[in-house]
Amino acid sequence: GAGVSQSPRYKVAKRGQDVALRCDPISGHVSLFWYQQALGQGPEFLTYFQNEAQLDKSGLPSDRFFAERPEGSVSTLKIQRTQQEDSAVYLCASSLRVFSGETKNIQYFGAGTRLSVL
Amino acid sequence: RKEVEQDPGPFNVPEGATVAFNCTYSNSASQSFFWYRQDCRKEPKLLMSVYSSGNEDGRFTAQLNRASQYISLLIRDSKLSDSATYLCVVYGGATNKLIFGTGTLLAVQP
Numbered sequence: 001g002a003g004v005s006q007s008p009r010y011k012v013a014k015r016g017q018d019v020a021l022r023c024d025p026i027s028g029h030v031s032l033f034w035y036q037q038a039l040g041q042g043p044e045f046l047t048y049f050q051n052e053a054q055l056d057k058s059g060l061p062s063d064r065f066f067a068e069r070p071e072g073s074v075s076t077l078k079i080q081r082t083q084q085e086d087s088a089v090y091l092c093a094s095s096l097r098v099f100s101g102e103t104k105n106i107q108y109f110g111a112g113t114r115l116s117v118l
Numbered sequence: 119r120k121e122v123e124q125d126p127g128p129f130n131v132p133e134g135a136t137v138a139f140n141c142t143y144s145n146s147a148s149q150s151f152f153w154y155r156q157d158c159r160k161e162p163k164l165l166m167s168v169y170s171s172g173n174e175d176g177r178f179t180a181q182l183n184r185a186s187q188y189i190s191l192l193i194r195d196s197k198l199s200d201s202a203t204y205l206c207v208v209y210g211g212a213t214n215k216l217i218f219g220t221g222t223l224l225a226v227q228p
Contacts, residue, residue, distance in 0.1 A: 041220050042122075045216065056215065101209030103152070106164050109161035109162050109163070110161060
């Protein structure tokens with residue numbers, strides 16, 4: 001399909017395990033975002049890429065969280081030594097142009113990865 | 119205090135009713151405003167942008183009051199298919215990111 005694709009859709013991890021979540025943005029989209037959505041909450045910004053450059057990682061909760069987009073397309077969010085509080089849905093979004101809040105530069109979201117840490 | 123605040127609901131309304139959601143934001147420098155819709159266990163999707171003069175898209179009307187830092191969404195003639203969570207979203211210019219409210223849950227009853 002032509003939308004944002006995320007894998008896996010569901011991930012169960014034991015506390016202390018490392019996990020890697022993948023995002024395939026819409027082809028040609030310059031901007032890529034990761035969000036964390038806890039149950040009953042809205043998505044919270046984690047990090048932003050413009051092509052391969054990670055321009056903002058201010059939302060990453062701790063140094064256990066790491067994201068990359070080495071070739072400016074596919075992105076991976078890695079969480080090391082997972083904790084129970086990491087349980088959430090991780091959403092990826094992409095937009096066509098450099099992000100500036102312009103109303104027509106819409107962010108398209110993937111279906112998310114639901115992470116459960118036991 | 120959260121940057122974007124919404125009443126979480128739920129709002130339970132009968133089909134055909136008119137329902138309004140409100141949202142307030144704390145950053146007076148915010149530049150762009152949106153309503154997203156999120157169905158249960160699905161991704162958020164843009165419903166509509168909100169313009170200063172107010173704007174309408176079919177049964178949906180969005181309003182912005184910059185002086186009061188307040189955004190609203192009005193849904194007329196509610197349909198069962200309108201049942202979803204409605205997320206108020208603000209673009210904070212200085213931070214170059216979208217800030218989401220917690221969402222308002224709407225349940226339209228037959």
